[in-house]
Each structure stands twice: as structure tokens, then as C-alpha cells.
Amino acid sequence: MAEHILFLTGKLAEKSLHRVLESMQPTEFTYEVRQLGVSVAALMTTQIIEKRLTETEHAQKVIIPGRCRGDIEVLSKVLKLPVERGPEELKDLPAYFGQVDRKADLNKYDVQIFAEIVDAPTMSVADIIKHAQKYKEDGANVIDLGCLPSTPFPHLTESVQALKSEGFMVSVDSLTPEDLVTGGKAGADFLLSLSEKNLWVLDEVDSIPILIGDPPSDARSLYRAIDTLLKQGRNFIADSILDPIHFGFTESIVRYRNLRKRYPDIEVIMGIGNLTELTHADSAGTNALLLGIISELEIRHVLATEVSEHCRYAVREADLARRIMYASRIDSIPPKGYD
Numbered sequence: 001m002a003e004h005i006l007f008l009t010g011k012l013a014e015k016s017l018h019r020v021l022e023s024m025q026p027t028e029f030t031y032e033v034r035q036l037g038v039s040v041a042a043l044m045t046t047q048i049i050e051k052r053l054t055e056t057e058h059a060q061k062v063i064i065p066g067r068c069r070g071d072i073e074v075l076s077k078v079l080k081l082p083v084e085r086g087p088e089e090l091k092d093l094p095a096y097f098g099q100v101d102r103k104a105d106l107n108k109y110d111v112q113i114f115a116e117i118v119d120a121p122t123m124s125v126a127d128i129i130k131h132a133q134k135y136k137e138d139g140a141n142v143i144d145l146g147c148l149p150s151t152p153f154p155h156l157t158e159s160v161q162a163l164k165s166e167g168f169m170v171s172v173d174s175l176t177p178e179d180l181v182t183g184g185k186a187g188a189d190f191l192l193s194l195s196e197k198n199l200w201v202l203d204e205v206d207s208i209p210i211l212i213g214d215p216p217s218d219a220r221s222l223y224r225a226i227d228t229l230l231k232q233g234r235n236f237i238a239d240s241i242l243d244p245i246h247f248g249f250t251e252s253i254v255r256y257r258n259l260r261k262r263y264p265d266i267e268v269i270m271g272i273g274n275l276t277e278l279t280h281a282d283s284a285g286t287n288a289l290l291l292g293i294i295s296e297l298e299i300r301h302v303l304a305t306e307v308s309e310h311c312r313y314a315v316r317e318a319d320l321a322r323r324i325m326y327a328s329r330i331d332s333i334p335p336k337g338y339d
Helices: 014-023 046-052 072-079 090-096 125-138 156-165 177-186 199-203 219-232 249-262 283-296 314-331
Strands: 003-009 029-035 061-064 083-085 112-117 142-146 169-173 190-194 208-211 269-271 301-304
Touching: 003 014, 014 029, 014 090, 046 072, 061 072, 072 083, 112 125, 112 314, 125 142, 125 156, 125 314, 142 156, 142 190, 156 169, 156 177, 169 177, 177 190, 177 199, 190 199, 199 208, 199 219, 208 219, 219 249, 269 283, 283 301, 283 314, 301 314
Parallel strands: 003 029, 003 061, 061 083, 112 142, 112 301, 142 169, 169 190, 190 208, 269 301
Antiparallel strands: none
């Protein structure tokens, strides 16, 4: 007869524990999962278990969270059952029972990365293609051609068409509407960025616009542009604009939250360069934090740049972060311990 094990856990880990145990089947034991009303399993103590575990039904063994504090020998005597501490991380539970350790699946993601070639007007078409290939290898889904203020880009059409012929998705990034029209007519998939004041560009091209407010921090202006295109049935992506630290960063995060709350079903993009480039800190950690926010807000597009020396791997870091955050969300556990 198979041993029946009672697994104790907290509110946040309950679904994840069920998922891990189900993934381990078949096993040589049967089981029950009991949630004892503590939010975080690691904060559970043997004293709490004594008070809240009023019956053990048919259990022959009790397994408590790995970080549960207290004397398990005393608890075992109280429950009149063997008590064991499980592993500290749920992902290690299969190995705890002697099963082959299963690596996390990091092949899936739901965030598209726009990688900006920031000085495209000063580069040859061949160099643009070379940069695009590198970004693609690092995980980029869309190559963003960054136009420079007061800098001619006579080969914009040729650049877009060359990228398209190589199979790239392309966006054109400019403050000048005429550049956006040129890029759109050349076949660009996306245009960054349009506000309510220059939506006329869309009368001339089929590209998907990225919408911003005018000025960029004006949420009401962005909402008006969104409402206009919703009425027209036109596809778009909205951008609330992420501001640098001490220049409105916190408020800009709130804007993204408000945007998602107001429009739960629209496509949204976050340009993360204002934080990664303008904060001299570990860019991998910064990317991880921002991609975590993006995951929570169900933002499906991100614009990354590699200008500063400390951001030279930003696209690659964003690629890994989006995969970890996706797996973490699906597994209903914090983004910890993924390799």
C-alpha cells in the first residue's frame, strides 16, 4: 500500500505545490496538500502548525516547508507522525524524492523585444544589417531604426527594404512625421511614435503605430489618441513612456498601471532605455526588475537600447528576463532559481 503524505504549505505556494506534485506523477506515494492560512510558507513555524493542524486524516507522514522554523521532533511527537522538512525551493521537490531534476522550460515568452539601432542614419545599409543580425541572435524580434534629430537619413527606404528582404520585422523611430511616412511606405511594420497631433500619418501608411501622449507624460492626450484609433478599428501599441529616476520614474510606472487598468485589452510597449541607460547599475538586475513589472502589467512589447558601455548586453539580458518572468508567472512562484 502506497504511503500517504500530507504536505503543508502557505497561500502563495499552494498552487505551485500542486503543480509540482502533479508533474511528478506517477509516484510511490499518495498525497494531500493542506494550506494553513500563512501567506508565505517560509514564515510558518512548528508552533503555528501545532495550533492550526487539527487533524491529519489518513496521513502517514507530514512534510513541512524547508524553511519552516522550530523543532520537528517535538512536532512529530505532538502529531504522532513522522515529520520531515522538504527542500527550501519547490523546484527541488522531485530531486528530494529521488526523481531526475527537471530543468525549467525557458523556451517560451510572451514579450516582443524591439532592439534600437540608435545611430542608423550614420551607418551604411550593410552595417545596419550586421547590427540587426547581432540583435536577432541576442533575442530581438523587431529591429528599430532610430532616426537622429536634424540628421538626414537618405537611405531610410533602402535600409527598411534591405531589412525586410532579410526577413526582419522593422520599426522606424523618429520625431519627424515625414520620416515615419517614408519608413511606412518602405514597408516598416511599426512606427515610433505618433501622438494625437500627427495621426494623419496613418492615412498614408499601413504600419502599426506606437502611440504616445503630447507631451509624452500627458496621459489624457494618450487616451484621446487611443480612443480615436479604437473607433477606427486600427491596430496600435500604446506607450506611457518610462521616465528616468528623479525625473518622474515612479509616476511613470503609475501611468503604465493606470493605462492597463483603463484599457485591459490593448497592446502596450515600454521603452526601458531611460532606466537602463541612465542608471549606472547592474543592467541585468535592472532589466529583470522592469521585465517583472512588464509581466505583471501584461505588457507585450519592450524597446531596448545598447548605447552605454554597461548596457552592451541589454538585449540579451531582456531576452533572458522575459523568459524567466514568463516561466515564473506560469509556475506561480517568484522568479528565483531559474537557470
